[in-house]
Amino acid sequence: MQNDSIFVLLADDDEDDRLFFKEAFSNIKIKTIVKTVDDGVELMNYLTQTGNKLPNILFLDLNMPRKSGMECLKEIKKLEHLNDVAIAIYSTSASEQDIEDTFVKGANVYIKKPHDFATLRNLLEEVITINWHYQTSGLNRDGFLLSL
């Protein structure tokens, strides 16, 4: 694995969405390494297993079987070694409740899955180019929901 590429991890149970995600990153010029897991349980197994490379940015779907994105978020925030992982919520819904809850639980950015591919690509590009230091240090509620 190259040191200068960004390691992106996605946890999403939907095969199509994982496909779109990978497809979108392959179209982005920035060097990225994309890994996907199929649900929350698999995600937590990966993150807690020693020796596994930790992602720079974790994309987390909320609605997943076995272990939901919200549960994962709670667990991740309790694990000290995951403190530096930026968390982007990646969900179909953008209900006020979900946005509020994930913000309070410490997610860094919230992305509503867009309807077309171009938008998706632009959004993901935006996310990985965010100055994460700035984004994680301040509790900026206004910029939490990312839209283009």
Added chain:
Amino acid sequence: MLLFISGISYKHSNSLETSTELLVHSYKIQIQLEQLLSYLKDAETGQRGYIITHDSVFLIPYFNGREKVNKSFDILKNLTAKQPKQQTNLEQLRNLIDIRFIRLSNSLTILSGEEKNLLLGENMLEGNEIMNAIRLQIDQMIQLEISYFNNHQTKYNRDISFTPFITLILLLFTLIIFILAFLKINKDLNVLKNSNEELLISAESIKHAEIIGKFCIAIWNLQTDKLIYSDNLYRLLGCEPHSFEPSIENFLKFVHPDDRNIVSNGVEKIAIKHATYSRFYRVIRKDGHERFFSSMGKFIDNSENSTHISVIKDVTQEHLNNLTLQDKNRELEQSNKELASFNQIASHDLQEPLRKIQTFISIIAENEMSGLSDFGRNYFERIQTSVARMRKLIDDLLLFSRTNKIDKNFEESDLNLLLKNTLQDLSEAIVEKRAHIESDQLPVLKVIPFQIQQLFQNLLSNSLKYSNPIVDLLIKIECERIIAKDYPILDSAADNIYYKIAVTDNGQGFEQQYAEQIFTIFKRLHTSAEYPGTGIGLSICKKIVENHSGFIFAEGKPEIGAIFTVFLPA
């Protein structure tokens, strides 16, 4: 009054009696005086007879006369005891009589001595003078008595003549008093009679009301422990009125065994703590039917008595209705839940595959469009349009179902600010349509802010969408504070003061006959080809306004414009 009259009568007859007594008294004195004179004369005659005849037989009347005169004096003294004037006269008379008797005894002494003829003559002359004086004195006394007597007589006559007059006056007076008393009693009796009638009507009304209203009354005097049950209590228990003794024990026999505690606890609270209570319990009527009763109590306290009045109502029908209503409510809640979950499915779960379709389409459009034939491209674009429309429908449905949400957070919000936000959101369309928007100052109201913003957004979008291409679009937002009763269309208004916010445009307008239909969900006046849309926007407006206990009305004139008027409670 009668005492007064009898008092007067008694006093009057008393004075009459006194008058009569005085008269008799006066006569007695006169007679006694005349007797006194005649005794004196008897004594003198006797003495003279003795002087002439020297027969001692004549001396008997003389000595007897002396004795009788003394007796007469005593009697007179007694009689005149209360008459000082007569007493003085009597004293003088006594002196004169004494002198006269001295003369008489002198005559007897002279008779036995020398020069008797000369001295006798002298003595008799003097005796005659004294006798005259005595006569004069007695006459005077008699005159005095006669004058007394006359006075008495006059007074007596006067009294006698007054008597019938006074009696008559008294009688008349008494009669008047009796008449007045009668009238007063009659009047009081009438008042009493009227009150009695009112009371009777009132009692009858209560009885009637008890039967119709299915309630009854139990009055309990806590001092005497006496209970009174109204007739209807027995009827409500399926019994004949007064078919059992009013008592708590007897009443408890009718109460459902499981509910007896409720009633007896209530009774205890009344008796011990003087607490009023409201209770709900079942009774089993004489015919075995179960009924639901509700009791409400009230104390009437005065200095001596504490009375508790219970109004007991048969609430079976209400209770059953309530149960039915609760069932209906539960059903309604259930169907609401189903509807909500349907909404969830329709708006949320349908989004998922649709989003994928759209994304796949967009990937193909981006990469493969150039390889398609014109025919294929045309159809592909139609697929894109249909999918986009479906997306819009689902989004709007989601918005509509969110507007339905029950947990509404009302906040004091400046409507000017909400409008400003809306104008910002719509700025692109406003510029594009070259629309001019004017607005009055809007109030600060307790509203659900995002809903009101949505309302503005939908109304303004509507105006922007259906503008008239021939003229520049002008949208006016006017606001005034109004009183509901001035507006007949607000006849069902619960509040008094409203803010009337009217959004007027000079767009295409619509036929007035559609003024109500346009608020119905999915109801559209144009085809999708003419104007794309879902027919949900205005129904969301209506929902929002209703969430705020307000009203919304539409007015339209084709080619002139439309007015949407919103009334929000102040």
